[in-house]
Amino acid sequence: DADVTQTPRNRITKTGKRIMLECSQTKGHDRMYWYRQDPGLGLRLIYYSFDVKDINKGEISDGYSVSRQAQAKFSLSLESAIPNQTALYFCATRGSNEQFFGPGTRLTVL
Amino acid sequence: QKEVEQDPGPLSVPEGAIVSLNCTYSNSAFQYFMWYRQYSRKGPELLMYTYSSGNKEDGRFTAQVDKSSKYISLFIRDSQPSDSATYLCAMSVYKGMNYGGSQGNLIFGKGTKLSVKP
Numbered sequence: 199d200a201d202v203t204q205t206p207r208n209r210i211t212k213t214g215k216r217i218m219l220e221c222s223q224t225k226g227h228d229r230m231y232w233y234r235q236d237p238g239l240g241l242r243l244i245y246y247s248f249d250v251k252d253i254n255k256g257e258i259s260d261g262y263s264v265s266r267q268a269q270a271k272f273s274l275s276l277e278s279a280i281p282n283q284t285a286l287y288f289c290a291t292r293g294s295n296e297q298f299f300g301p302g303t304r305l306t307v308l
Numbered sequence: 309q310k311e312v313e314q315d316p317g318p319l320s321v322p323e324g325a326i327v328s329l330n331c332t333y334s335n336s337a338f339q340y341f342m343w344y345r346q347y348s349r350k351g352p353e354l355l356m357y358t359y360s361s362g363n364k365e366d367g368r369f370t371a372q373v374d375k376s377s378k379y380i381s382l383f384i385r386d387s388q389p390s391d392s393a394t395y396l397c398a399m400s401v402y403k404g405m406n407y408g409g410s411q412g413n414l415i416f417g418k419g420t421k422l423s424v425k426p
Contacts (some may be wrong), residue, residue, distance in 0.1 A: 240418030241396070241419075299351030300351055301351050
């Protein structure tokens with residue numbers, strides 16, 4: 199089984215809808231991250247969490263919120279989706295060195 | 309100026325060529341340097357990891373860090389079509405785990421798209 203899983207893998211939604219992307223990890227890491235990836239812009243950090251009670255904004259947190267339900271689970275919500283949130287979203291965990299990424303969620307907002 | 313700069317390419321080379329991928333950075337406190345490889349529609353995967361300055365070799369891949377110039381490189385020898393991917397450099401001040409707060413976070417370059425033609 200994959201160490202970092204994301205659901206759903208693909209999602210098409212409409213402007214104004216609330217969307218939740220979920221992430222689970224079996225690495226036992228405390229640090230978890232949400233990124234979005236857009237062509238030409240690379241990976242941009244949305245939110246990160248050092249443990250269940252420690253959640254921090256990244257460089258592009260506007261329009262997003264997160265919840266760290268447990269050490270293993272970190273979900274990302276778009277309260278009211280807009281078309282420029284169409285992107286590839288990655289969840290990641292980091293141990294002492296390596297950062298492990300999930301397979302990504304491709305989100306399209308129409 | 310972004311903390312980490314990476315030429316996005318695209319870079320196209322013939323099979324068997326030597327490939328050089330590079331990143332520059334501005335934060336002299338960076339100590340941990342990584343290269344990630346990302347195939348199309350997949351998540352990035354760690355390819356090489358180095359601490360501080362010097363070279364590290366793993367098969368056809370060599371990572372170089374020159375802290376005095378704030379410059380890191382990834383060399384691919386005898387490139388293969390299977391090396392076609394986007395390569396992202398990443399770096400941090402501290403290790404991850406529970407040390408270093410936000411300075412344990414990785415800062416990524418934008419990635420260089422490499423295509424190796426048969």
